[in-house]
Amino acid sequence: MHGEQPIPNEINRQAAQWFAEQESGDMTPEDEARFVRWLAADPQHAEAYGRAQAVWRFLNAETLAPTPSAERRSKRRWPQLTRGRHRQWIGGALAASLALVAIMDSDIATRLRADAITATGEIREIRLPDGSTAMLDTDSAITFTSDGRTVRLLKGEAAFQVARDPRHPFSVNAGSGTSTALGTRFIVRRAGDGARVTVTEHSVRVAIARQSAVLREGQAIGYDAESLDQPQRVVVADADAWTRGRIRVVNRPLGEVVAEIARYHRGYIRVVGEDVARRPVSGTFDIRDPVGAIDVLQRTLGIGSTRLTDRIILLHA
Known part of the structure; x- marks a missing residue:
């Protein structure tokens, strides 16, 4: 059944927008007809719209009056919202809340697979079996082999400090590519089927399919399922600032x-x-x-x- 599957974020956004349109009171007969067609097109549309109604009741629309910055607050009163702007705030708040629900629905599979995981806002260092460390950024997850020399980045970002062992290469798989340490410190950040790799000390070989590149300290490269980008220079202190x-x-x-x-x-x-x-x-x-x-x-x-x-x-x- 559709209700047992996570509703795609795009459908949640559409439902939030339709609800905002109706709350604004500005819908024309043509808009109403389009809404009815949208609602009937997919059972998930009706489910998402019902969720939008429930979320809005929970939020309480009266709390959504705009708050100007502290500087502006002392100088002037905030103008009354027009219906169009009122619709914008409703749609934005609903889309936000529905996105949070979608995130919660989709995170269970990753949690079941992960050997280590961080919550939103958490940064945590994990010691691997070989003595290497992985510092996980916010909302990140990894799995690793029993010897700790092969890590898979399931989501998010991690900074690796590699223990030296010439006979056993240290590699991080992320999406469609693999990063193999030729030195000691590097960062990998997932991006869909690919990732971005940044070298903060020594060097790393990044490979996808039949392509590969060796990055030196202060270089970064991105890749997707089909190609490697060109290496770019980065400021190491900026690239790993999140670890601090x-x-x-x-x-x-x-x-x-x-x-x-x-x-x-x-x-x-x-x-x-x-x-x-x-x-x-x-x-x-x-x-x-x-x-x-x-x-x-x-x-x-x-x-x-x-x-x-x-x-x-x-x-x-």
């Missing part, structure tokens, strides 16, 4: 920075509006306190936010 509880960014879009900080937050954070999301950001942020990091961004950029406690945060102009 920080991230450092230089002239990166706000949307990307918020998405990175959100990985450490047990909730949902999103930037609303392309213009806001493109604003450049530089700085160092404490990922051990993601809400505090978002507060710093909000004050620095002078932007507003809509919050459902600290669990759901929507940043906007």
Whole structure:
């Protein structure tokens, strides 16, 4: 039955948007007809829409009034939401909540397979049987062989400190590729069927299918199921800053920075509006306190936010 399977995030988003449309009171007869067709097209549509209704009842729409930044709060009152903007906040909050439900549904299989796993916001060092260590970033999971020399990164990111053993190579499998240590320290981050590998000390051979490349200290490379990218130079202190509880960014879009900080937050954070999301950001942020990091961004950029406690945060102009 459909109800026994996780509902795809895209269907959850569509359901949230349809619910927001109806709550706004702006739907035309043509909109109503499109909604009925969408609802009838797949049993999961009706299930997701029912979930949207339940989530909204739980959230209580009255708590979603936008909260301006501290600086703005002292200067002026926040304007009343138009119906269009009211729909936007409803849709964003619902999509956030439904995404959280989808994440919970999809994480069980990984937990059953993993030898070591971290929760959202947790960074933990794991000692492997061979004496090597794997520092797992937020929401990450690995499995490893009995000798500890072969690791599979199931999700997330991990930094490896490799114990020397020339007779037994140390390798990390992630997606469709394998990274084999030729030195001592490197980082692997999953990305779909591929990954990004960063060398922080000595060198690493990265291979997929019939392609391979040797990375030196201060280089990173990405790959997917079909190809290797070209190696890029990186600043090692920035690349492994998360192992010290920080991230450092230089002239990166706000949307990307918020998405990175959100990985450490047990909730949902999103930037609303392309213009806001493109604003450049530089700085160092404490990922051990993601809400505090978002507060710093909000004050620095002078932007507003809509919050459902600290669990759901929507940043906007």
